[in-house]
Amino acid sequence: MNGNTRISQDSENNDFFSFSAQQPLPQQQQRNWICDDNSNDTRTKIPTELSSDSSDASIMSTRNIIHTKNNKGKYSNFSTIDWPLELAKDRQRQKTLKSEKWQSFWHWLKFRLDSGSGWFxxxxxxxxxxxxxxxxxxxEGWLSDFKLGFCVDKFWLDHEHCCTQFNSVKNCTTWKTWANILETNEHSFLHFFVDFTFYLFSSILMxxxxxxxxxxxxxxxxxxxxxxxxxxxxxxxxxxxxxxxxxxxxxxxxxxxxxxxxxxxxxxxxxxxxxxxxxxxxxxxxxxxxxxxxxxxxxxxxxxxxxxxxxxxxxxxxxxxxxxxxxxxxxxxxxxxxxxxxxxxxxxxxxNPFGNTLPSLYHVEHTRRWMVPELIPFALIGVVCGLLGSAFIRLNMRLNRYRKNSIISSYPITEVVSVAFITSLLAYGNPFTKISSAALIRQMFNDCDKDNHPEYCYNYPIEETGIFVQLCIALFMKFCLTVITAGLKVPAGLFVPNIATGALTGRIIGLITQSVANKFMIYEGSQPFCKVGEDCVMPGLYAIVGAAALLSGVMRMTVTLVIIMFELTGSIDFVVPTMAAIMIAKWVGDATYPMGIYDAQIELNNFPFLDNKENKEDGDSEIQDLLVRHRKTEPLIVIQQSGMTIHELEKILNETSYCGFPVVESLESKLLVGFCDRRNLQANIAEAVGIDFATPVAFTSEVTTGRELRWLNAVDVAPICVSPLSKIEIVAEMFAKLGLRQVLVTEKGELIGIVTKKDLLTYLREI
Missing domain, CATH: 1.10.3080.10 (Clc chloride channel)
Known part of the structure; x- marks a missing residue:
């Protein structure tokens, strides 16, 4: 069974893969990832030293050598599915249903139910x-507001819905902070201390x-x-x-x-x-x-x-x-x-019992239109957000690598509590970080004018207020805290914090642009876009553009982000500047860091992911170069077309964890017959009745002796094969586009070796 060609056959030998601090592997599964999880194998092992002609190898109970049927047809944990096989199975299923649908009413109904099952x-x-x-x-809304107080009339309402009967949240009398409940002096230190203590304690507890x-x-x-x-x-x-x-x-x-x-x-x-x-x-x-x-x-x-x-x-x-x-x-x-x-x-x-009366989540109504010269600051937003996105990915990956290899990984709960304490301590003193990210985004997206500008909107001119400094501090804090938080052992998304960070960035650039425009009256009187005496620059628009641009810099998406921002804000008039900033942010991001945050996490965790949307460029390297590079000391395990016994097949299954085995005509000729998937081999053994160790098996359709089992149904007789001179970039495209787990390398019909997805990924990441 052992040939002379020594190459890599560990199709799912998963010492190549490992979870990082970003996504922990359950303790009970912290082992090398293999194709067949032998620790969960409930079959009775056949002693390898038992010969096929032993007296104990007489007709045995099937249960002594078969695999459990519960796992029949299932892929093992941390393996890769066979896309061509699965799609072929579905085509055969559809063909069978279609051919049987006129046999009876039940078959017709079964066919129709199958057709509509996807929609249902x-x-x-x-x-x-x-x-x-x-x-x-x-x-989440109720718990988030509970840190600051609760509704005395209806405790199950959050702050916003508790005050719907009032014109302003500030005039709401039914919402009480924790200090107000204790009836402390609003201007005393005790008032501040009570509110802050409850805010801090509840944040850490959650x-x-x-x-x-x-x-x-x-x-x-x-x-x-x-x-x-x-x-x-x-x-x-x-x-x-x-x-x-x-x-x-x-x-x-x-x-x-x-x-x-x-x-x-x-x-x-x-x-x-x-x-x-x-x-x-x-x-x-x-x-x-x-x-x-x-x-x-x-x-x-x-x-x-x-x-x-x-x-x-x-x-x-x-x-x-x-x-x-x-x-x-x-x-x-x-x-x-x-x-x-x-x-x-x-x-x-x-x-949702409260619903949403707005047509979009962060609905905005800007009364003015943007002007063509503003494309310059929009482009600047794209550049800045592209750089920020790359910096975010780089810093977060370095931090997560440190987490993975340091003592921090042993105390995940302590780390979360520490970060929550620091976050609450720093955030409470800034009006932009104290509130939730969703509330911050709404504030940044909204626009203001001279006659109606709440404190957070005071932006004319910026030198007369501390709002600009507060925004810069909030931006720095939000960016750093998001870098630290992404990777903690809690459920955590990156969309909203990056939208908030981008909105802060865009708002700051918008305030600067507005200040310059007002000082030099650049746009004033530019009919019909800007009338005399009006603020011609809308910082809220810049915040929207900044939010989209930073998402692009972090996630490297384009079309999706344009549509999401349009649906979030309902502002179709601002699609063009959003598109421009997103495209520039992606260009800058790609130039400074080669991948988005999710691809970086995949690489950090060494997941077996081969992107089918990117071209694989590898010069003139050929498959034979990969075979030499990944050559192992162990021989290539193959199955002979005929002449093997149940005992020999069981021994192969017991001693290896490969996902499948090439079937050859003989060990001498090595002429390829097909490829036998491990699951198919296990299923055939499980379904066999009245067999013993010495029962012969043939992977052929030819008529054989009466006692010999014919298992050609377990073999893929048309596996994907390549020449040893095939270019690696072409083979990589085959893996990505066809969803292959392995390809067989042959020359004039003779098996030379196997290239698995793991081999290819290892090679591409090393070059």
């Missing part, structure tokens, strides 16, 4: 996503509970989960990452962590929560539960629904799924994603 599945995903999002929004949920209950609920979901969409299998336990931990964890005041958002984790819902709901439909490729269509629709409920941006959610999250996105998936986002958007409105 995504409808359920949308409904449950909307209900969950409404629960998160209401709970962060502590969120960290405990993650560390003790749902380890996979940490972070935003988008990087891992990208890998899952590409075919990677992470058991329990999208399970019910993770769903519960993520839902309650994001409520607590977001309400605690940490510099994070709940929009990123919403993608993870929605994907958990999609994964659980897909189990109810055999069409998706039994096919990993089809299941990922539901996950793509779930991703679109997540942003639909998180931002009120259904179209942006669909584009996010296409541009960032999904690996393969067909037109059928597009239609179902659209329907899922629609249902989710309707559900969150229906199940």
């Amino acid at each position: 599945c995504v409808m359920l995903v949308g409904i449950f996503t909307g209900i969950t999002a409404a629960f998160i929004d209401v709970s 962060a502590f509970l969120s960290a405990c949920l993650v560390v003790k209950f749902a380890p996979y609920a940490s972070g935003s989960g988008i990087a891992e979901i990208k890998c899952i969409m590409s075919g990677f299998v992470i058991r329990r990452f999208l399970g019910i336990r993770t769903f519960i931990g993520k839902t309650f964890g994001i409520i607590l962590s977001s309400a605690s005041g940490l510099s994070l958002g709940k929009e990123g984790p919403a993608v993870h929560v929605s994907s958990c819902i999609g994964n659980v709901v897909s189990r109810w439909f055999p069409k998706y539960s039994k096919n990993e490729a089809k299941k990922r269509e539901i996950l793509s629709a779930s991703t679109a629904a997540a942003l639909s409920v998180a931002f009120g941006a259904p179209i942006g959610g669909i584009l996010f799924s296409i541009e960032e999250a999904s690996y393969y996105f067909t037109f059928k998936t597009l239609w179902r994603s659209f329907f899922c986002a629609l249902v989710a958007g309707l559900s969150v409105r229906a199940f």
Whole structure:
């Protein structure tokens, strides 16, 4: 069984992969990632020293040598699905249903139910996503305001809804701070001390509970989960990452962590929560539960629904799924994603008891239009935000590498509590950081005029107020705290904190531009855009542009961000400057750091992700160079077409963890017959009846002796093969576009070696 060619065959030998501090691996699974999880293998091991002709090898009970049927057909943890195989299985299933539909009414009904099951599945995903999002929004809003006080008339209302009957929140008498409840003097130190103490204590308590949920209950609920979901969409299998336990931990964890005041958002984790819902709901439909490729269509629709409920941006959610999250996105998936986002958007409105009277989440109404000369400061915003985005990624990756390799990783809850304490301590003294990120974004997006400018909007001229300095301090604090927070063991998204940081950046540049324009009267009287005596520059518009530009600098998306910002603000008039700033920010970001935050997290965690949207350039390297570079001391394990016994096959399965084995005509000729997947081999052994160790097996359709088992059905007789002279960049495109797990290297029909996805990723990351 052992040939002479020594090359890499560890198709899923996962010492190549490791979780970092960004996404912890549960303690019980901290081992090398392998294709077959032998620790969970409940079969009886056959002693390797037992010969096939032993007296003990007479007819045995099947249970002594078969694998459990519970795991039949399932991919092992931390393995990669076989996309061509899964899609071929689905085509065969559809063909069978179609051919049988006229046999009886039941077959016809079964065919119709199967055809409509996809729509019904995504409808359920949308409904449950909307209900969950409404629960998160209401709970997070109430807990966030609870740090500052509560509604004395109706304690279940947050600050905004408690004061709806009053013209202004400042004139609200039904909302009491904690110091007011104790009836302290409003101008005394005790008044400040009571409010600050309760704010600090409640923030730390919420962060502590969120960290405990993650560390003790749902380890996979940490972070935003988008990087891992990208890998899952590409075919990677992470058991329990999208399970019910993770769903519960993520839902309650994001409520607590977001309400605690940490510099994070709940929009990123919403993608993870929605994907958990999609994964659980897909189990109810055999069409998706039994096919990993089809299941990922539901996950793509779930991703679109997540942003639909998180931002009120259904179209942006669909584009996010296409541009960032999904690996393969067909037109059928597009239609179902659209329907899922629609249902989710309707559900969150229906199940949110407070609703939303505004047409968009951060609705703005600017009365003036932007002018062409303003494209210069808009471009400046793009440059600054591109640099800030690259700096954010670089600093965050360095910090997370340090977390991973230092003693900090042993005390995740202590780290979260410490960061929550520092965040609350620093944020309380600044009016822009004391409030929630959502409230800060609304303030930055709004515009003001000379006759109506609350304190946070006082911007004319900037030298007469300390607002400019406060904005700069808030920007520095928000940026640094977000860098530190991204990577803590709590559910944490990056959308909202980066929108807030970008809005602060844009607002500052807008104030500077406004000051210069007013001082030199650059735009005044420029009809019809600006009348004499009016402020011609709108700092709120600059904040919108800055928010979009920083998101582009951090995440390296373009079209999606334009649509999301349009749906967030409802300002279609400002699409052009937003597009310009986003494009410039992406150019600057790509020039200063080669990848976005999610791709950087994937690289940090060494996830097996091969981007199918990027070209792989590797000069003149050939596959034979990769084989030489990754040559191992162990021989290539192959299966002979005939002449093998059950004992020999069991020995191979027991002693290796490879995901499959090449089938050759003989050990001498090495002529390739096909490729036998490990799962197929295990399934055939499990289903065999009345076999013993000496039972011969042949992987052929030819008529053989009566006792010999014919298992050609376990073999892919047309595997993807390449020449040793094939260019690596071409093979990389094949892996990415076809979703391959391995390709066989042959010359004149003779097997030379195997190139796995792991081999290719290792090579591409080393060059």
